[in-house]
Amino acid sequence: MYAFHDEFQQDPGLRYLNHAAVAPWPRRASLAVAQFAEQNVLLGARDYADWMDVELRLRERFMRLLNAPSSDDIALVKNTSEALSFVAFGLDWQPGQQIIISDEEFPSNRIVWEALAPLGVEVVQVSLSGSDPEQNLLNACGPKTRLMAISAVQFASGLRLDLNKLGHGCRQRGVLFCVDAIQQLGAQPFDVQANQCDFAMADGHKWLLGPEGLGVFYCRAELREQLKLHEYGWHMLERMGDYTRTDWEPAKSARRFECGSPNMLGAMALEASLSLLEEVGMAQVGQLIEERVQWLQDGLSALPGVALHTPLNPLRRAGIITFSVDGQDTQALYQRLKQENVVCIPRGKGIRLSPHFYTQARVIEETLTVLSQAVAG
Numbered sequence: 001m002y003a004f005h006d007e008f009q010q011d012p013g014l015r016y017l018n019h020a021a022v023a024p025w026p027r028r029a030s031l032a033v034a035q036f037a038e039q040n041v042l043l044g045a046r047d048y049a050d051w052m053d054v055e056l057r058l059r060e061r062f063m064r065l066l067n068a069p070s071s072d073d074i075a076l077v078k079n080t081s082e083a084l085s086f087v088a089f090g091l092d093w094q095p096g097q098q099i100i101i102s103d104e105e106f107p108s109n110r111i112v113w114e115a116l117a118p119l120g121v122e123v124v125q126v127s128l129s130g131s132d133p134e135q136n137l138l139n140a141c142g143p144k145t146r147l148m149a150i151s152a153v154q155f156a157s158g159l160r161l162d163l164n165k166l167g168h169g170c171r172q173r174g175v176l177f178c179v180d181a182i183q184q185l186g187a188q189p190f191d192v193q194a195n196q197c198d199f200a201m202a203d204g205h206k207w208l209l210g211p212e213g214l215g216v217f218y219c220r221a222e223l224r225e226q227l228k229l230h231e232y233g234w235h236m237l238e239r240m241g242d243y244t245r246t247d248w249e250p251a252k253s254a255r256r257f258e259c260g261s262p263n264m265l266g267a268m269a270l271e272a273s274l275s276l277l278e279e280v281g282m283a284q285v286g287q288l289i290e291e292r293v294q295w296l297q298d299g300l301s302a303l304p305g306v307a308l309h310t311p312l313n314p315l316r317r318a319g320i321i322t323f324s325v326d327g328q329d330t331q332a333l334y335q336r337l338k339q340e341n342v343v344c345i346p347r348g349k350g351i352r353l354s355p356h357f358y359t360q361a362r363v364i365e366e367t368l369t370v371l372s373q374a375v376a377g
């Protein structure tokens, strides 16, 4: 039995394969929230300084998870969409400039760029089909291209991109590189420095095993002051806490993106969840996820009429595997899985399954049994 099993005492019949949507919490996140609630009841914010230590640890954990040079490069944000908006509406655009995205992006990483249309900025959607999706994206960069915004792992197909190739290609071409990391961070190792990311963002409620509403925004230090700020308040000041001073300047660190009181409740939970990922280690988390995805792939491939919509090459995927069954209505199949307590979701061309590192053999075997019965009619 895997040593961290006690952290995930889910409902006995539950078959949870939906970490690419919203993940269950580990026990320690639930305890952290319960303790925080009790402390608020008994003591209010008497020990606020201790809470700030937790928040500091959270920033440091994010720094290590992303391999950011410093925790000063980390801002705690509401979600991925907010961080993307900070970049989109922070940069100083010129009419005619272009943004490269793929034609498979989750709406957050498309809408935000399309919202720049009134400034004369053009969004170019590039197909990821074919054997070299990175080259498709890089080939689309021209003299007017200012930024490439891409999901590390596509939410529907599960395709994982070679961020190293993209990051280096963008840097060579003088194009800013912005990575929506939500489907990779916590599922496979991630490295903003090795991959030359200028911006990276993710929310905590998927592979990071935290609650919704608290995410991370990495901004490369050299670019921080280029992003025009749109939210102001006491917390984002360089001399935060000196309330008598009337002159002010935004924090030099990425705290400049955090206008007011932090989401302390979320920080308690997410700090606990990330501590678990760090204890297991992201290399091992990634390997355990890949084993489980491979297992699902082998089981699905053995079923008649199953089509896989996720690449078979492990380097080309992370924690998502999406499939459909010839002649079977996806919604009907999804309802059947739901009835059998398999938690998954229809996405893209089929049904998306997403196990995490702790997912037990039982869950995978039982899901494959349910599917084989469904396929047999």
Ligand SMILES: Cc1ncc(COP(=O)(O)O)c(C=O)c1O
Pocket: 020, 021, 079, 080, 081, 082, 106, 108, 109, 151, 153, 154, 155, 180, 182, 183, 202, 203, 215
């Ligand atoms: C690729 C991708 N980006 C962004 C999001 C969600 O963004 P947010 O954190 O703003 O809710 C999702 C959620 O499914 C996603 O799959």
